[in-house]
């Protein structure tokens with residue numbers, strides 16, 4: 001790894017679904033062990049970003065680049081991106097009838113990593129760690145589970161698979177208060193124990209109480225419109241997006257310590273390739 005800069009780096013990413021361009025130039029960099037929150041109104045492109053990063057069919061990248069520890073992710077198939085070290089927790093986890101969580105994990109880690117017995121042990125330990133009933137391990141994956149149970153399944157896989165970077169698309173949605181606490185604690189621990197880099201898409205600052213973000217990015221209309229510290233998440237929750245982004249969909253009135261990304265000060269269309277993390281913020 002010497003010589004290779006370790007980061008999940010997204011630069012000038014543009015992408016479309018069908019005929020519509022959804023991402024208009026997203027710049028974001030996550031270093032190992034860092035937590036970056038992405039917040040933004042419904043329909044702003046947050047889930048699109050997660051699908052594009054993982055290579056979901058139907059999402060076409062039209063420009064920009066994504067590298068994971070120097071590896072060009074966009075040229076890889078989805079399974080290769082996973083092997084390269086990317087984990088995606090879906091906003092709406094897929095139900096897989098007839099296939100247990102244990103089978104999925106066994107396939108995902110591959111036969112090279114330990115025996116089936118040890119995978120079972122790891123899964124049991126992970127389930128205990130997030131207070132998840134072990135009977136879910138043998139049920140068909142996500143089938144007939146509540147939203148919160150599905151999110152705990154995703155967290156369990158995150159803990160077991162130990163990828164280098166995780167994109168979590170609303171991992172907190174559907175979780176009750178206790179589950180939210182244990183899930184966010186588990187993710188926080190992974191950032192410390194395994195130096196997991198996290199891109200956490202969320203609407204709620206409560207997730208971020210435990211999972212302390214190094215940066216909060218506001219995505220609106222397919223661009224990062226504002227970047228700040230955890231106080232930005234609190235302000236968004238208190239005032240809503242309109243307050244932070246302004247009636248025109250962006251701009252104006254950010255408090256001290258919160259800046260617009262470079263090139264986005266006026267109209268936000270000036271330089272979609274600007275690097276928001278190049279600004280010193282707090």
Ligand SMILES: Nc1ncnc2c1ncn2[C@@H]1O[C@H](COP(=O)(O)OP(=O)(O)O)[C@@H](O)[C@H]1O
Pocket residue numbers: 017018022040041042043044045046047048049058
């Ligand atoms: N598969 C798709 N087909 C058509 N439009 C889509 C598709 N996926 C997303 N979009 C559109 O892209 C925009 C962004 O959606 P999405 O990324 O899901 O937003 P968010 O996760 O921020 O709520 C929305 O206008 C949505 O309707």
Ligand SMILES: [Mg+2]
Pocket residue numbers: 046047048091169
């Ligand atoms: Mg979404």
